[in-house]
Amino acid sequence: MLEKNFTEVYEKFELQFFSKVFEKVRERDGSLSAMEAFSLEVIYLLGEPTVGQFADFLNISQSNATYKVNSLIKKGYIERQNSQTDRREYHLILSDKFKNYIGLFNSYEHTVMQRIEERFAPEEVAIFDKILRVMADELMPETDS
DSSP states (O other): HHHHHHHHHHHHHHHHHHHHHHHHSSTTTOOOOOOHHHHHHHHHHHSSHHHHHHHHTTOOOHHHHHHHHHHHHTTTTTEEEEESOTEEEEEEEOOOOHHHHHHHHHHHHHHHHHHHHSSOOOHHHHHHHHHHIIIIIOOGGGGGO
């Protein structure tokens, strides 16, 4: 029952996410493709990766990653910033344009969290928060970057 319930919640977040992606992605000049939107999400979640880290995480070639990055830079969603430790390397920094874009997705998470806090007692919310923290810190090592 736990797995079924977790899967149902996860799938509802996915559906909301995909709905927002396709609402935002339009077939017009300068808009994001679905693949670019997903690439942006990965860059966001990796937290200022290098192009190499981005490529490694997605298991794609460096040239393919560079192509995707250059397209996102051209559209104004990310910027390059030279590394402090190795000037030949640069990190992918999210632009203000991206921050407006990501706000569309975070708003649903915020809405659900508000509903949880309204529906459950503070002690229950604290237990749920603890479970989520353990999941993120200990039970999902495959996603650590």
